[in-house]
Every structure is written in C-alpha cells, then in structure tokens.
Amino acid sequence: MRFARALLPLALLVACSSEPRPRPPGVLFVSVEQQSAWVRNFNPLFAGAGARWPTRAGVYECMEIFSSAQGRWVPWLATGHTWSEDQLTLRFNVRDGVRWSDGKPFTADDVVFTFGLLKQHPALDAGGVWRFLTDVKAEAQGTVAFSFSRVYLPGFSDLAHQIIVPQHVWKDVADPVTFTNPEPVATGPFTQVTLFRNQVYELGRNPHYWQPGKPAVSALRFLAFPTNDQANMALVEGEVDWAGNFVPAVDRTFVSRNPAHHARWFPLYGSTVFLYPNTTRPPLDDVRVRKALSMALDRDRLVEVAMYGYTRPADATALNDAYTGWKDAEVAKDAWTHYDLDAANKLLDEAGLTRGADGMRRLKDGQPFALDLEVVSGWSDWVRAGQVVGRDLRKLGIGVTLKTYEFGTWFTRLQKGEFQLAISWSLDGPTPYNFYKWLLSPRTVRPVGEVAAANWHRMGDAQADELLMRFERAGTPEEQHALMSQVQQRFSATAPAIPLFPNPSWGESNSSRFTGFPTEQNPYARLAPHAEPDSLLVLTQLSPRER
Structure with missing residues (x-):
C-alpha cells in the first residue's frame, strides 16, 4: 500500500495529461528518454546534438x-x-x-x-x-x-x-553540425513529425517506406517524463507500451500486474557502466589513485542497493556478458576491482596523498582532496549508485559531492571533459575492439572542451593501441582472441576508467495493444529501445493487436 500511495500523485499526473482518451488506435507510446521538456532536434550525424529518439534508428537508417x-x-x-x-x-x-x-x-x-x-x-x-x-x-x-x-x-x-x-x-544545409533538422527527410519507418510540443511529440509513418506493409504501427508518441519515477508510473499504469526504464522490483510492480501482457527482459548486454575519472585533472592522472578509488568500492553492495540485484559487479576486464567468449579469466581476477580498503589506503599513501588531522586526504599542495561526482538527475539507479560511491570514497578520506544535472547538461559536460568524476556508459560493438578502443586508444583522445564521442576520461595507452592496430589486421579468430587478451591485460594495468557493473539491457513491453516484441525466447533483437540500431528491427516488427 505504501508503494501505491507514493505513486498516486504520479498516477493523477498521467491521468491529467493532454493525452486524449480513448487512445488513438495504432499509436505506440514509448518511454526512452527522461526529459522535462522536448527539444525539436532530429540531427542524426552530430554526436553532441542530443537528437530525439529514434532519430538514429527509426527516422534514419544504416546499411x-x-x-x-x-x-x-x-x-x-x-x-x-x-x-x-x-x-x-x-x-x-x-x-x-x-x-x-x-x-x-x-x-x-x-x-x-x-x-x-x-x-x-x-x-x-x-x-x-x-x-x-x-x-x-x-x-x-x-x-x-x-x-x-x-x-x-x-x-x-x-x-x-x-x-x-x-x-x-x-547539400543546402549551411552548418550540418548545428542543424537541428526539424522536418527530417529520411528512409526510416517513422519520419513524419505530426506533433511537437514541450511535453509531447509524435512521429508518423514514412509514406514511402521501402518494406512493404511496414511499419504496421501508425505512429510513435512520447510524453515528457523528467524522472524515472514518473516514467515508471506511466508504464505500470498501462500508459506506455514499450520502455527502456530502470524499474525497482520490476516483477512485483510491473510484470505481476498483468502477467499475460507485461514483460521485461534485462540481459547483461548493456554497455558496462563506469566511474569515469577525468585524467586531465591531477591526481586522477595517477594509476595508483584510480586503482585506489576502485578498491574502495564495495561493488556487491553497490549492485544490490543501486541496481536491485539486476546485475553483477564488474571484474578487471570490464566486459559485459555479450563478450563472455572473449574474456581472459586470469585478467578478470586482478585485484584492483575487488573491495580492499586497506590496499586502497596504501596506494593513496604511496601517491603522496596523506591524511590530515581531520582524517581527510590532502593533495601535494596541501589542499583537501575533494571531488565532484556527476550523474543525471532523475536517473534514480545512477543517483543511488553515486550516493554509494560517494560514501565509499569518503572512507578513504576523500571529500565527494554528488551533483545532478538534467541529461543534456550532464552529457555536454561529459563529452567536453568538464567534470572530475562521472558515472556513464561505454561503447560496444560486434567484438570488444570498439569497447577497448574508446577506453584506451590515444587516437580517440580529444582536448578538453572539444566534444568526444567517448573516451570522456581522455586517456590513451600506446601499448594497448599497438595491440588494437594488430587486431585490425588479424585474420583468424585465434589471433584475434590472443591479441584481445593482451589488450585486457593493458586495460587492467592502466585502469583508465573504473568499471562498476555491466548495465542490464533494460527493456519492458506491454503487449495489450501491440504484438511482436522481442523476448528471451524470440531474441531477434534486444528489447531495450536504447539498443540502437536494434530498435529498427523492433519498430518494423511490431503490429497492433487485433481486437
């Protein structure tokens, strides 16, 4: 009852939204982004544009x-x-x-x-x-x-x-970097911006889509939810058909409400979530300091408190479960991702970050060792993760201030390297190559102030890069796996970023009105709408349920 009472105001908020009732037939309600208001941007090319979903896999397409x-x-x-x-x-x-x-x-x-x-x-x-x-x-x-x-x-x-x-x-766009592309012309299944207001927007079908009879869904509609809690309430109450939300106690609060139609699938195929240290800011440029921060983290407690046990602690390879066949089991055992407060304190002592009489660490110039940790406001799982991380680091005598920003501001600061510590995702691909390239290759490092697609921590390792370049030419699986094991060794040795846990590939569906969602039994794509370009596979398979 306490849960129901806590969510009652949100239920009223959803009920009082501008959504007409009954629901428009064939309109799929999707919850992917948490925003307080929508910005009309459908630029698919610039990574820093903050384009609306599904610009990159639903409006536009790839080969x-x-x-x-x-x-x-x-x-x-x-x-x-x-x-x-x-x-x-x-x-x-x-x-x-x-x-x-x-x-x-x-x-x-x-x-x-x-x-x-x-x-x-x-x-x-x-x-x-x-x-x-x-x-x-x-x-x-x-x-x-x-x-x-x-x-x-x-x-x-x-x-x-x-x-x-x-x-x-x-060809007539003066600056493709700043172009917001308000009326996209594209090849994807949903290209027509039929409605765009601060709190709601809608994408209609491409009238010339190349797949006969698709999409069967007539339109996509998105309501603005500033926080996970509001988005989850809409999902639980049946207002949302497809979501990629973190939902606490999802089986009890969502699935059990309508087991015939409510489903969730959270494989650990989401990108690994990291605590990113900005290595351009001393002493975070010292591997001993980064490993000390990592060893201070009680990851078992972190995944239980922040992630409701949906995932597992990261190991020293940082690889998620999509790369099980690539993982070097010996590297995975390396100690720097294990909780060991004594060893962490010893590393900070060796780095010259001594404790003052107040128990707080001091930098070499005598200033307190204090860090701001940035997360997205409203992302309740990451906010809780930030709180756990902050408490653990304070045991080392490090002052930590948790700062929350709306997604757009947070992501801009992350991309430009204007942070000290931040919690964020990582990039992936068919092999671990892209994952490690964007963590370790000097070729991916951008100056502070310049937008970076990843490598937000801004660190490169020449030895790892040489191995990655050899991998680029490797023609046999045996050679590829041998090289990737060595890359994992370099990742563990240099600790460029601090892995926390593999992110579940969050996906929830309500098949009361639509059928064709991927499931663990029919895994033609990930259920997570965040998983681009998988979302294209899903959008072209869904159909309104026959009444």
Missing part, C-alpha cells in the same frame, strides 16, 4: 545492422557487401527501390555524399572513419566502394552502421 542478440549482420539499406582480396576495398550493394520520405529515390550517391560530409566536417565523424578511408565512390549498378588506407577489418562496422542522409536536402 547493415548487427544484432548482438542473434550474433549476425542483417542487411538493411544495403543488400550485402564484399571485400577485395587484399582487404583494402569494401563494397556495399545499395538496395534498389528505396525512397526518401519526400518520395525522391535513395541512391548510392546519397551514401557517397554522407561520407563526404563526415570528411568535410570532422565533428560529424565521431567514429573517425576518415582515419582509415582514402576514398568513397559510387560504381555501376548501385555499388559504393570504400577504399582503405590500410587493412582495418573493424572498419566494416563503422561503415555499415553509419546513418545515411539525403544529398538533395543536406
């Missing part, structure tokens, strides 16, 4: 989709690809018959143009594709050829997952 749940590539705007014998040219076969949402034909020239934009505006090239490409050109019969400067096999996923934009629209 092929890697389904981690299936472990395979799914052809999309391209029907397939081939490598040249020397592995220096990759060709995609562009799908025939695709049209943009304004009716104009989609062609190989659009692909060439998109990659030209990335070259012309480096801020758009978040994956750094022009570090390994020398040319992109259209060939006969709808083929696009990518010429590589060196053998770089992981480049395939960067190219296959690149969002493609229409040349006839974007």
